[in-house]
Amino acid sequence: MSAFKSLVVLILFMWTLTTADDEVSCVLEESCILPCSFQPGPDPVIYWLKVEPGNPRVISYYGAREQFARQSERFRGRTSMFTDQISRGNASIRLTGLQLQDQGRYECYVTITGVNEESVINLRTDAPVRHVDIEQVEDSFTCRSEGIYPEPQLTWSTRPPSCVTFPSQTSVKETEQQLYEISSTLNLSVRDTVVICNLSTRSGWRSVLWYQPNFH
Structure with a gap:
């Protein structure tokens, strides 16, 4: 006992x-x-x-x-x-x-x-997401950011929301300074749509919007 x-x-x-x-x-x-x-x-x-x-x-x-x-x-x-x-x-x-x-x-x-x-x-x-760059070439959108830690997550969305899943390719690289660079390309042919690139880490998130007008 x-x-x-x-x-x-x-x-x-x-x-x-x-x-x-x-x-x-x-x-x-x-x-x-x-x-x-x-x-x-x-x-x-x-x-x-x-x-x-x-x-x-x-x-x-x-x-x-x-x-x-x-x-x-x-x-x-x-x-x-x-x-x-x-x-x-x-x-x-x-x-x-x-x-x-x-x-x-x-x-x-x-x-x-x-x-x-x-x-x-x-x-x-x-190292929070301080900036997000987005550019369009025809029906292709590319979203980029760098100098981030820890590894970020990138998602695409549209406004108005779509139930269709659009194809995208994302790559993440670690630099010699152990920071992360991320780039993602989205193919989207829909017009009159706001394209949104969302980047997030454990310390917060940042989004950038791009409007794709209908010229017809």
Whole structure:
């Protein structure tokens, strides 16, 4: 019976350790704030690490100032803390010039008089659809966009809506920068129709309309 109780306690303890990460979504090449709060106290020691092989040091704070001596080169010159708010329990950091390689899990450790607090943040980076180009050559429409992350979805529609499925061909390419280019060609001979190219990712969507008039 004692062994059973010990097993129950162990399971409950493990459950408390596996709470869901906080998630932050930020835009590629822009600034991003990774949140971390703690119970305020004297002389806090703060460490931010990225959870990956080697656990590179993102930034540190102790001795009442930011410390950069052991900071990973990839984060050098791109991080800062809200030092005027640390006394109020704010250990958040600002990460600038966001890169695709920055996405992933981060751990914030705070130690005050031997008491440790830990927060885990999952950073997701996005390069949203910023523009969509569409052109027509006779009965063929081509819709294009680039510089997108993650991989986008492209659909065609018409206004008024049609129950007919029009043939289209779509290609997606990944660039050396790990961004996506997408192009789709639709064949449509129907006139007096608004042709709509819809592009979407997890961060949003964008549409462009093209009117094909009837010249008869």
